[in-house]
Amino acid sequence: MPKFKPHRAGIRIDMTPLVDIAFLLLTFFMMTTQFKPIEEVEIILPSSHSQFKLPDSDVMTINLAKDGRIFLGVDSQRLRATLFGKENELRASIEVPRERLGDLLIQARTANPKLRTVIKGDVGVEYGVAEDVMDILQKTRITRFNLVTNLETDRAGN
Amino acid sequence: MAGGGGEAAEPRKRGKAKKRKKSRRLGIRIDMTPLVDIAFLLLTFFMLTTTMSKPQTMEINLPPEDVPVEIAESNLLTLRVSEKEEIFWNFGIEAPEKVEFSALRNFLREKNQANPKLVTLVKIDRKAKYNMMVNIMDELNLAEITRFSLAQLTDSDKKILEKVQG
Numbered sequence: 207m208p209k210f211k212p213h214r215a216g217i218r219i220d221m222t223p224l225v226d227i228a229f230l231l232l233t234f235f236m237m238t239t240q241f242k243p244i245e246e247v248e249i250i251l252p253s254s255h256s257q258f259k260l261p262d263s264d265v266m267t268i269n270l271a272k273d274g275r276i277f278l279g280v281d282s283q284r285l286r287a288t289l290f291g292k293e294n295e296l297r298a299s300i301e302v303p304r305e306r307l308g309d310l311l312i313q314a315r316t317a318n319p320k321l322r323t324v325i326k327g328d329v330g331v332e333y334g335v336a337e338d339v340m341d342i343l344q345k346t347r348i349t350r351f352n353l354v355t356n357l358e359t360d361r362a363g364n
Numbered sequence: 365m366a367g368g369g370g371e372a373a374e375p376r377k378r379g380k381a382k383k384r385k386k387s388r389r390l391g392i393r394i395d396m397t398p399l400v401d402i403a404f405l406l407l408t409f410f411m412l413t414t415t416m417s418k419p420q421t422m423e424i425n426l427p428p429e430d431v432p433v434e435i436a437e438s439n440l441l442t443l444r445v446s447e448k449e450e451i452f453w454n455f456g457i458e459a460p461e462k463v464e465f466s467a468l469r470n471f472l473r474e475k476n477q478a479n480p481k482l483v484t485l486v487k488i489d490r491k492a493k494y495n496m497m498v499n500i501m502d503e504l505n506l507a508e509i510t511r512f513s514l515a516q517l518t519d520s521d522k523k524i525l526e527k528v529q530g
Contacts, residue, residue: 221396228403235410252495254502256422270494324421327494334490336497337516344426352421355498 246299247271252329253358260354264320266311267354269299270327274335278302278310285317308342315348323351422501427513439481444517445488446525449496460528465499472507484512487521 249269269277279299280286287295289310294300302310315321323343327336343351427433437456444452444460451468452460463471476482484504488497497514504512 218393221400225396225400225403228400228407232403232407232410235407235414239410239414251419252498254420254422254498255506256420256502258421258423260419260421327498329493329495331494332490333488333492333494333497336494337488337490337514340426340514344428347428349426349428350423351426352423353498353501354419354421355502357420358502 245269246277246297246301247275249326249328250330251326251354251356254353254355255358256355257357258352260324260352261322264318264322265324266314266321267299267324267326268307268339270325270331270335270339272328272330274331276302276304276307276335276339278307278314280314280318280321282318285314288317289313304338304342307339308346311342311346311348315346323348324354325351326354422498422505424501433513435483439479439483440485441475441482442485442487443500444521444525445486445492445496445500446529447489447491449492450529451500452525452528460524462528465503468500468503469507472503472509476507476509482511484509485515486512487515487517489517489522 247269249271263281265281267279267281269279271277277299278289280289283295286297286300290297290300311323325336325339343349440456442454442460444454446452449465451463451465453463453471454460472484486497486500486504488500
């Protein structure tokens with residue numbers, strides 16, 4: 207008996223390498239994680255077969271909510287402050303009346319000419335809203351823009 | 365050796381202190397289990413919340429507004445989408461005919477193979493859903509048609525559709 211007891215108590219695994227790896231991965235995921243910004247409105251994306259990825263930065267998003275409201279968002283906080291005022295710089299997107307959208311787009315584009323325009327429309331929004339927005343885009347000479355969609359896989363066969 | 369002898373000659377107190385220090389150094393063992401628990405908890409949290417996939421986008425090019433493009437009528441395929449999301453097609457000023465959405469891709473492919481100079485004009489009713497537009501764009505992309513453009517569905521277009529619908 208006395209021979210057994212100390213033996214049993216003596217099992218100690220050296221956890222240091224385990225902890226090392228765990229913390230390494232932890233820091234990696236903490237650094238790379240990007241929290242999804244809180245959306246002003248919920249948007250259900252339509253799906254398409256397009257494979258283009260959304261760029262990481264310099265994106266200007268025009269959100270079309272289901273009820274036809276338009277929200278404009280830019281990814282840089284500084285630009286948000288200049289466009290919508292200091293008090294709105296932390297909001298992901300701001301509701302914009304249709305008449306002001308063109309001016310804001312021009313302002314944003316002059317502040318950062320590299321901005322890419324992206325339309326994020328809800329599946330249920332009326333096409334008329336999208337048509338108006340595209341009209342405004344065309345008037346402000348943004349003739350190249352992207353539509354955000356989910357990747358559709360079900361009928362990708364043919 | 366001389367040093368060792370010197371140490372032994374030191375007062376008792378100091379010798380004891382040194383001995384205690386040594387044994388303590390060996391004996392320090394922190395129980396790392398809670399640390400590991402928390403580390404893995406956070407690790408799983410960040411692993412699960414990280415989104416590796418970025419949303420997809422579809423690119424659209426609009427022609428600049430002030431540059432009119434002239435197309436021969438025979439090369440113009442018009443797709444009109446009604447409020448009820450029915451699709452009608454016609455060449456030039458011919459009477460529109462209905463086409464099902466599921467048949468649209470092959471239809472577009474055929475028409476474009478028959479006439480490579482074909483330009484597709486898409487007119488969608490304002491009351492149709494945005495989803496319809498994305499779907500039609502998608503079909504055009506899948507049918508590898510790059511020459512298409514969007515236009516407004518005017519009242520005269522609506523009348524044409526009404527006539528077909530009866």
